[in-house]
Amino acid sequence: xxxxxxxxxxxxxxxxxxAYGQDQDDVILMPWTTVVRRLIGSQSDTVGQIMVLARSxxxxxxxxxxxxxxxxxxxxxxxxxxxxxxxxxxxxxQDAAKxxxxxxxxxxxxxxxxxxxxxxxxxxxxxxxxV
Numbered sequence: 001x002x003x004x005x006x007x008x009x010x011x012x013x014x015x016x017x018x019a020y021g022q023d024q025d026d027v028i029l030m031p032w033t034t035v036v037r038r039l040i041g042s043q044s045d046t047v048g049q050i051m052v053l054a055r056s057x058x059x060x061x062x063x064x065x066x067x068x069x070x071x072x073x074x075x076x077x078x079x080x081x082x083x084x085x086x087x088x089x090x091x092x093x094q095d096a097a098k099x100x101x102x103x104x105x106x107x108x109x110x111x112x113x114x115x116x117x118x119x120x121x122x123x124x125x126x127x128x129x130x131v
Contacts, residue, residue, distance in 0.1 A: 001028070004038050019097060064089055 015024040030039075032047065054063040068087055077083045 002039055006030070006034075006038075060089060060091065 012025075012027075012029075018024050050067075052063060052067055054060045064087060068083075071077075071085050071087075072083055075084055
């Protein structure tokens with residue numbers, strides 16, 4: 001990576017594409033300290049993304065609040081102040097995708113209904129003219 005030799009210590013099982021079309025197999029996982037020291041250097045001191053996995057679905061809310069508290073403490077966010085980070089969970093993303101799908105389904109249904117009505121009117125006109 002960037003002309004730096006790295007050692008591969010494992011390969012994850014293939015996952016394929018995500019729901020958004022991104023190939024989940026084109027990912028490299030490295031310790032943050034290695035990335036900073038060997039690849040980025042002193043050019044950056046920010047983290048673009050952190051992924052956290054809860055032990056079970058029932059613990060997602062607790063894990064999210066724990067991560068929020070930890071990041072707020074580390075970023076020195078005062079109570080009531082707007083944090084300089086965003087936290088999203090997959091349930092929120094799934095709800096947004098579901099809502100988008102429902103909107104598209106309603107629009108397609110509306111177009112189909114209008115097409116049927118226009119077709120029926122056209123057929124009725126042809127039948128009236130032919131009599």
